[in-house]
Amino acid sequence: MIDIRKLAARALLAMSFAAAAHGVSAQTYPSRPVTWIVPFAAGGPTDALARAIAERVARELGQPIVIDNAPGAGGTVGAAKASRAVPDGYTMLVGHMGYMGAAPALYKKLAYDPVKDFAPVFRFPDTPLVLMVRKEHPAKDIKALVDFGKANPDKLFISNAGVGSSSHLIAALFAASAGIRISQVPYKGAGPALIDVIGGQVDGIFDQTNTALPQIKEAKVRALAVTSKVRLPQLKDVPTLGETVLPGFEASTWYGIYSPKGTPQAVLDKVQRT
Amino acid sequence: MSDKTFTDRLAEQAIQMLPAEQYTGAALGKHTEAEVARWRAVAAKANIALD
Numbered sequence: 001m002i003d004i005r006k007l008a009a010r011a012l013l014a015m016s017f018a019a020a021a022h023g024v025s026a027q028t029y030p031s032r033p034v035t036w037i038v039p040f041a042a043g044g045p046t047d048a049l050a051r052a053i054a055e056r057v058a059r060e061l062g063q064p065i066v067i068d069n070a071p072g073a074g075g076t077v078g079a080a081k082a083s084r085a086v087p088d089g090y091t092m093l094v095g096h097m098g099y100m101g102a103a104p105a106l107y108k109k110l111a112y113d114p115v116k117d118f119a120p121v122f123r124f125p126d127t128p129l130v131l132m133v134r135k136e137h138p139a140k141d142i143k144a145l146v147d148f149g150k151a152n153p154d155k156l157f158i159s160n161a162g163v164g165s166s167s168h169l170i171a172a173l174f175a176a177s178a179g180i181r182i183s184q185v186p187y188k189g190a191g192p193a194l195i196d197v198i199g200g201q202v203d204g205i206f207d208q209t210n211t212a213l214p215q216i217k218e219a220k221v222r223a224l225a226v227t228s229k230v231r232l233p234q235l236k237d238v239p240t241l242g243e244t245v246l247p248g249f250e251a252s253t254w255y256g257i258y259s260p261k262g263t264p265q266a267v268l269d270k271v272q273r274t
Numbered sequence: 275m276s277d278k279t280f281t282d283r284l285a286e287q288a289i290q291m292l293p294a295e296q297y298t299g300a301a302l303g304k305h306t307e308a309e310v311a312r313w314r315a316v317a318a319k320a321n322i323a324l325d
Contacts, residue, residue, distance in 0.1 A: 049289070056280055074324065101309030105317035106324040114310060120302035125275070126290045163324055169313075176320035209288035232288045252290065254309070256302040272299050 029089050029267045030063040036257070037085075038094045039078025041189040042069045044161060045127065045208035049255065050094040053124060060274035071188075074164015075099035076110060083112035087262035089271065092121065095258045098164040106164065119263050122272050124255035128228035129170055130212045130235065132221040133204035134197050142225040145204075146245050149180030156182045157202040161190035166253040167206045170227060174206070177246050197221055208253055209234070227251045 036054055040046045047069060054065040070078035075098050082093035093100075100114040112118075131142070139145035149156045160168035163186050175182045185202050187193035190211055197205045198220045206227070207215075213234055216223045223238045229250045231240055241249040259268060275281055275297050285291060295301060317323065 049284075052284070056277065095306075097309060100306055102313035102317070104310050105314040106322060108323070114306055115303075120299045120306060122299055123292065123297050123302040123305065125281075125284055125292055128288065128290060172320055172322050173316055176316070176322075213288060228290065234286075234288045254305065256306070258302075268299060 027266075029270055030061050032090065033064045033066050034058075034061065034089070035066045035068050035091045036094050037068045037070050037078045037082045037091065039070050039072070039075035039081075039096070039099060040161070040165070041071045041191075042067075044190040045211045045253070046094065046096055046255070048210055049124060049127065057271070057274045061271070071162075074103065074106075074162060074168075076103055076107065076112075076164065079103070079114075080111035082258070083117040083260055085260050087119075087260040087264075089259060089263050089267035091260070092271075093118065093258045095256045097166055097254050098169055100256070100258065101254070102169050103164065114258075117261050118258035119261055119268055121257040121259055121268055124257075126252040126254050127208045127210060128226055128232065128252045129166065129206040129208055130216065130223050130238065131174070131204060131206050131225045131227070131241070132197060132212060132216065132223050134200045134202070135220070135222055136200060137203055137222070139224070140222075142239065142241065142244050145224055146178050146180060149175070149178065149182060153181040154183050156180070156204070157185055158182050159185045159187055159193035159196055159202040159205045161193050162186050162188060165190070166208065167193065170206045170251050170253075173251060174227075174241070174246070174249075177249055194221075 038047050038050045051067055058065040070081055075096055079093055079099045085091035103110055139148050158171045160171060171184060190207060193205055194207055196202050215221050223235060225241045226232055226238055227241055281291055
């Protein structure tokens with residue numbers, strides 16, 4: 001027979017331990033390395049930006065931040081893993097527009113809720129994207145590319161960093177807005193997706209500025225448009241999509257740090273202050 | 275994001291700085307909710323689904 005009093009006592013004890021553990025971690029946090037889950041492969045734009053910011057935050061926190069690359073299913077695998085982590089501030093998620101913004105609309109079954117299962121900690125700066133084509137592509141400007149897409153449904157091959165990546169989502173948004181049908185070619189990360197544009201195996205890509213700029217400067221690809229609201233100082237001759245073929249169009253990759261729901265507020269506050 | 279040397283390094287890569295109030299956890303929470311709603315509309319319009 002179940003002893004209700006014993007069960008209640010055990011539950012109370014477990015809650016006391018959990019509360020105590022959180023209380024201690026809030027006061028002494030962080031007393032050991034912190035893990036940031038990056039749900040994309042190492043070397044891509046999300047990983048690069050996360051590492052740059054992690055290095056800066058770690059200096060403020062006084063403990064290393066370990067990057068745990070957990071790719072798969074457009075970042076949803078890593079996000080689900082983060083949602084199940086102990087909410088003690090030692091495991092956080094580098095969130096991204098794909099798996100923290102678009103995923104609930106794109107997947108019928110999602111193992112987490114970006115709003116209900118996480119506590120938002122702080123946001124990163126935004127990263128716009130650049131639409132680039134292979135050097136030999138006949139389209140010399142963005143209008144010509146849209147015209148090419150209208151005249152050749154499904155014949156404009158656009159690579160992306162994987163299903164659910166910002167390069168995938170923004171290409172879909174661009175195609176829908178421009179009224180063209182493109183063929184999306186998913187790769188395992190932005191690096192190989194861009195390499196095949198340079199090599200001419202595919203026509204183009206929407207890539208983030210932090211990884212695209214070096215290729216544009218070396219003239220390995222042709223930049224046709226940027227997705228930001230205004231032109232970028234580094235690419236003054238490259239128009240925005242909004243000022244050319246898609247008035248009002250604006251999209252950037254956004255990121256933020258999230259902690260599993262239930263993380264003590266004092267811990268969140270400490271990370272936010274960095 | 276108050277370290278100018280650090281933000282200048284990001285800006286060199288055309289990464290766009292935000293107004294200070296948008297970096298907070300509260301602002302990120304509101305932004306997340308707004309983006310979830312935005313992409314629901316986009317996905318419905320563009321008929322995008324991934325599973």
